Every structure is written in C-alpha cells, then in structure tokens.
Amino acid sequence: MKKRQLLLSAVALLAYGAVSACTNFIVTRGASTDGSVMVSYAADSHALYGALYHTAAGRYAPGTMMPVYEWDTGRYLRDIPQAAQTWSTVGNMNEHSLIIGETTYGGRAELADSTGGIDYGSLIYITLQRATTAREAIALIAELANTYGYASSGESFSIADPNEAWIMELIGKGYKDDGKGGNARRGIVWVARRIPDGYVSGHANQARITTFPLDDPENCLYAPDVISFAREMGYYEGPDRKFSFADAYCPADFATVRGCDARVWAFFRTVADGMDAYEDYAMGYNLKNRLPLWVKPRQKVSPKTVFDCMRDHYEGTPMDMTRDLGAGGHNCPYRWRPMDFEVDGVTYLNERATATQQTGFWFVGQARADRPADTGILWFGVDDAATSCLTPIFCSAQEVPECFSEKNGSMLSYSPTSAFWLFNRTTNFAYMRYDMISADIRKVTDKWENDHLALMESLPARIGMMSDEARRSYLTEVSVSTAQELFDRWQRLNSYLLIKYMDGNVKSEHGDVLSYLDGDGSSAHFVDNGNGRDIPDKIQFPGYNEKWKRAVAADNGEVLRVVK
Structure with a gap:
C-alpha cells in the first residue's frame, strides 16, 4: 500500500x-x-x-x-x-x-x-x-x-x-x-x-x-x-x-x-x-x-x-x-x-532522467583562473545530450555560428542549415534502433569532444602575446569555424546512419563510422556483392532483444506460434 x-x-x-x-x-x-x-x-x-x-x-x-x-x-x-x-x-x-x-x-x-x-x-x-x-x-x-x-x-x-x-x-x-x-x-x-x-x-x-x-x-x-x-x-x-x-x-x-x-x-x-x-x-x-x-x-x-x-x-x-x-x-x-x-x-x-528528448540546448561552461577571463569556454550543443555533441564557443566570441543562430529556423519552421534541426533529425532516427545507432553516434561524439578538449589545452601557446583585440577576433573565428565543422560532420553522419540502418536492416561495412566519416564516404565503405553494381551483400537482421521477444510471446503467442 x-x-x-x-x-x-x-x-x-x-x-x-x-x-x-x-x-x-x-x-x-x-x-x-x-x-x-x-x-x-x-x-x-x-x-x-x-x-x-x-x-x-x-x-x-x-x-x-x-x-x-x-x-x-x-x-x-x-x-x-x-x-x-x-x-x-x-x-x-x-x-x-x-x-x-x-x-x-x-x-x-x-x-x-x-x-x-x-x-x-x-x-x-x-x-x-x-x-x-x-x-x-x-x-x-x-x-x-x-x-x-x-x-x-x-x-x-x-x-x-x-x-x-x-x-x-x-x-x-x-x-x-x-x-x-x-x-x-x-x-x-x-x-x-x-x-x-x-x-x-x-x-x-x-x-x-x-x-x-x-x-x-x-x-x-x-x-x-x-x-x-x-x-x-x-x-x-x-x-x-x-x-x-x-x-x-x-x-x-x-x-x-x-x-x-x-x-x-x-x-x-x-x-x-x-x-x-x-x-x-x-x-x-x-x-x-x-x-x-x-x-x-x-x-x-x-x-x-x-x-x-x-x-x-x-x-x-x-x-x-x-x-x-x-x-x-x-x-x-x-x-x-x-x-x-x-x-x-x-x-x-515514466522516469525523468538527465538526458531527455526535449532538450532545446545544453552546455558545460568552463571558467579558469589561470587564463585570461575572455578565454573561458562554453561547450555548447543542441537537442538530446545523449545523442548530440558539444563544441567549444569562447565566452568572448563576437559572432554566433550560422548553424546556431536564433534567426535560422524555429520550432515551427525547418531549416536545412540549422544545427537544431540536423541533430533532431539524426536523433529521432536513432530512437528507431537505439541500441545500435546510439553506439555509432557515441563513437563520433567521443572522438570529437576528446580531440577538441586536447586542442583547448594548447590554447595558451596559440594566443601567445596577442593583443586583446586580436585575441578576441581569433577566438571568435575559432568558435564559428569549429561549430560549422561539427555541423558538416553531422551531415555526413546523418547520411551514413540512413544508409546503414534503413528499414531496420544493418548493412555490413569495411571499418566503422569513424572510418566512413574520416574517409571519402563512398559506397566502397559498405560491403557489396562484388558485381560492380553497388548492391549490398551480407545484410544483417539483428531482430529484437530477449525481453521484447518474451513479452510478445506472452502477449500474443497463441496467434504467432509456429506450428510444426
């Protein structure tokens, strides 16, 4: 009770x-x-x-x-x-x-x-x-x-x-x-x-x-x-x-x-x-x-x-x-x-976890006393934190990347150049086969974030003895260009996921998602039947997890049971 x-x-x-x-x-x-x-x-x-x-x-x-x-x-x-x-x-x-x-x-x-x-x-x-x-x-x-x-x-x-x-x-x-x-x-x-x-x-x-x-x-x-x-x-x-x-x-x-x-x-x-x-x-x-x-x-x-x-x-x-x-x-x-x-x-x-589907934007702000205050970093992302990615925006940036702009799309108007809509499109596709698709997304996220965290550690050497004005201009350019690079990478990821997981099947591949994104993204990445017509081979059908199969059997087993 x-x-x-x-x-x-x-x-x-x-x-x-x-x-x-x-x-x-x-x-x-x-x-x-x-x-x-x-x-x-x-x-x-x-x-x-x-x-x-x-x-x-x-x-x-x-x-x-x-x-x-x-x-x-x-x-x-x-x-x-x-x-x-x-x-x-x-x-x-x-x-x-x-x-x-x-x-x-x-x-x-x-x-x-x-x-x-x-x-x-x-x-x-x-x-x-x-x-x-x-x-x-x-x-x-x-x-x-x-x-x-x-x-x-x-x-x-x-x-x-x-x-x-x-x-x-x-x-x-x-x-x-x-x-x-x-x-x-x-x-x-x-x-x-x-x-x-x-x-x-x-x-x-x-x-x-x-x-x-x-x-x-x-x-x-x-x-x-x-x-x-x-x-x-x-x-x-x-x-x-x-x-x-x-x-x-x-x-x-x-x-x-x-x-x-x-x-x-x-x-x-x-x-x-x-x-x-x-x-x-x-x-x-x-x-x-x-x-x-x-x-x-x-x-x-x-x-x-x-x-x-x-x-x-x-x-x-x-x-x-x-x-x-x-x-x-x-x-x-x-x-x-x-x-x-x-x-x-x-x-x-229904549980309410930290990561949730209705996130508009999210960030992790970093303020460091051992560096100039205007070099603080707002690691910024849009949509569900579990299937999106953070990119560094310096706190003194004087320009917003176009892909993150308030004027680029809205909740009621789609924009193909908006990061919010791109990440939502990718994430909503991931919900279809979350166990597999989210793992591919996480590989891309981890590499991007780890690489850029390492780059930020080299920041003092890069800004050196710049004047305040030159430093601010440089930090703005880095913020904008890096965000656009992430947007472009997510566009390629979106295409990759659609090709690989279309219709609930899984196409076999040479390598993984990172090799696809870092390569030329050609059809040669996926396994074909060898006849030179780009027809896939070794298509996988992973099915459902055990708990789901048992639940379906318990719910409708009398109808679905195969009779020998």
Whole structure:
C-alpha cells in the first residue's frame, strides 16, 4: 500500500513537468582535473528552439530603456533602465567567464506574482550583461527582482566565475494589494551558498538548500526576511538556526524527489563514493534520508566526465531506463509524455532522467583562473545530450555560428542549415534502433569532444602575446569555424546512419563510422556483392532483444506460434 500511494503521488509531477525540466551540475576549481570551475545546464522544454544567444557589449546614455520579455513565452513584461555599460555575452556566459544556469522548482503556488516585471530568464541574461563575478550576480539578481517584481515561480540558479561557484535559490512573495493597485509583497526571498572548493554539487527542479549558516557572509548570503516571511506565511515556527529554505518554500514529496533530485543523485554516484546509501531517497521511498547539497568526488572530475554525466539515463541503477519493457525491442531510454500512466486504477510513472528528448540546448561552461577571463569556454550543443555533441564557443566570441543562430529556423519552421534541426533529425532516427545507432553516434561524439578538449589545452601557446583585440577576433573565428565543422560532420553522419540502418536492416561495412566519416564516404565503405553494381551483400537482421521477444510471446503467442 505504501508504494502504491507513492506511485499515485507521482501525478503531482505532471503539474509542473512541462516547465520544470532542466538539470545543473557544478564542479569547483579544486574538484576539477584542469582547475576550472564548471557548470552544466540542459534547457529542457517541448517548446524551446535550441539556439545560441549573443549580445554585444555597449555603453548607454542616461535615460536609455530596455524592454523585458518573458523568456519562456516571449510575452512583453515592461521596460527597465539600461545600465551605463554592458558586457558581451554568448549563451549563458559573459566575457568575464561568469556563468549562470538554472532549474525551476516551482515551490508554493501562492507565492507566484502575476504582476511581476521580470522573469527568471531575463534575470539570467540581464545579469550576465551587467555583472563580472558570481557575488555581483547574486546581488544584482536580488536587486532586479526586488525592484521590478518577480514574474516566475521558485528557481535555483548555478552562478560561477573563475574562482567560485554558488547555488542561489529564490521564490516570490505572492500578491498582496497595497491599496494603490500595487503589490505590497513585491520581490523575493532567497538564499545563496558557496560550494566549498574541492566539492561538486547540482540541482534539478527541486529546491536543494535546507539549513544554512546565518553568520558566514563569506560563504552564505540571504534575504534579510527569508525566515521572518516564512513565519508570517505560516511555513515555519521553529528557531532561526533550524530554518530550512527548501522545507519552508518547496517541501519535497515523492514526485519532486523521484523526478528531480534523482538526477543529482545519479551525478553524485558517478563521481563520488557512498552514494548508494541514498538510493532509497532518490527513488522517493525515504524522504528523511536527504541527499547532501554537495559531495567530495573520489577523484578530480574531468570536463569529459561532466559532458557524459549529462547523458545519463540511470544506467546501472534500479531506475535504468534501458532495461524495462518500456525501452522496447532496442533498449530506447525514452518515454514519451505524459509522465504517468494508469493500469487497473493504479498510477505508474515514466522516469525523468538527465538526458531527455526535449532538450532545446545544453552546455558545460568552463571558467579558469589561470587564463585570461575572455578565454573561458562554453561547450555548447543542441537537442538530446545523449545523442548530440558539444563544441567549444569562447565566452568572448563576437559572432554566433550560422548553424546556431536564433534567426535560422524555429520550432515551427525547418531549416536545412540549422544545427537544431540536423541533430533532431539524426536523433529521432536513432530512437528507431537505439541500441545500435546510439553506439555509432557515441563513437563520433567521443572522438570529437576528446580531440577538441586536447586542442583547448594548447590554447595558451596559440594566443601567445596577442593583443586583446586580436585575441578576441581569433577566438571568435575559432568558435564559428569549429561549430560549422561539427555541423558538416553531422551531415555526413546523418547520411551514413540512413544508409546503414534503413528499414531496420544493418548493412555490413569495411571499418566503422569513424572510418566512413574520416574517409571519402563512398559506397566502397559498405560491403557489396562484388558485381560492380553497388548492391549490398551480407545484410544483417539483428531482430529484437530477449525481453521484447518474451513479452510478445506472452502477449500474443497463441496467434504467432509456429506450428510444426
């Protein structure tokens, strides 16, 4: 009965699953192999077009105004005064190697403010244009939300610079008429904690900060009314020192832990020891066994490890999405929405892993204190992280590659030169025979990412004594040309996969996908019958996996059984 009740509570996950769908992992300087601070982010939405945003630096005269549009919907919110000076940004990183990612946790519904003038997305991109460090960003986010009113629900931010990494969690105060047609509660309550150097952290659509130190401004910052407001609203009655932000403003339940915190647990168990002790929490069965806010990895974490952790489907755990019957006959780790289903009055869930089909874009930002701030790297990709690839975009790049441009296609208009559409076309084909096709894609991804990670290590020697202007021009050109090279390579991969796996068959080949892409891509790569007519030979018919065959036999064996 207990597990049945837990499964029924998964229905709550659907209420915010459409918007609460992003994942952040954070690695501090002392925890990384190259001394970089890293933040990963997957912007997951069924309506988001995967593109790379860019704003140029600027200087503005007093009185200049800038419009604010809600990031998720494009809805105009208001105008706010423009800053006197703004910084160049590309994606979720600016020229000072400041990185901001987010995940929406929703929280208490009554704290939403429909009159708010700035949403969570605008907070990110406006802050990137105005701040240079993580601490500046935290202060500016609070100032903007308190000044103009907060238009979104509860939010967690990853905020990092070359030296520090923070988690900031915030939520609005709801609406209370001030008697003048305004909101007497305008603004947010919030808390931010610095992740200790040498540790890793993460968040995924569930508030993660519980108790926090009240007298350590070097490592913990918070709104002056974060506790008193909770008392006013009846969310908390105990002493200040025991106050938990997450428990007050976003109480955990089965749905938010299984569908959200479980993704952080999957990251932690990959890089740190002892995480199996929290398996019952990750599965939503023991909410008292709370996952820690940060953990110390067993060894320093490489950028490639972070890349690959964003590709997780709970492999090797009881929630492994490749193993149950829902994975079909080819171990596909995806479950199409809705996120639950009912059988004989009992509701069951579909797992929500880190890698998901509806990703618009994703990245791993790297900020390094041992290099010029404008050489920070935003490793950027579009579509499902498990079957797509990251390419290096320097944080000071002054141009967006055409294949990643916001103006190149949309969710409602296909473009043959858009990386988002190319990667989606390849990935959706891979879902057909996932066990085999995804393995070919992964070979290409691993080679590309490993090769370019190695190239980035030689960057200091390449930029040498360049002037700031020459360096920025060079980094822009490298960012654009490398992204286009990836696009061209994926075009060839797309053709290769169609030839090899068309109609569910598998053509035999000389070599593998890498030899095809690195060769001339001719028909000679595939095995033919030797008659000089390009007719394939030794075509393979792999069939389905054992679990699928047994399920079909159990379901319809009386009809399908061969009679001797």
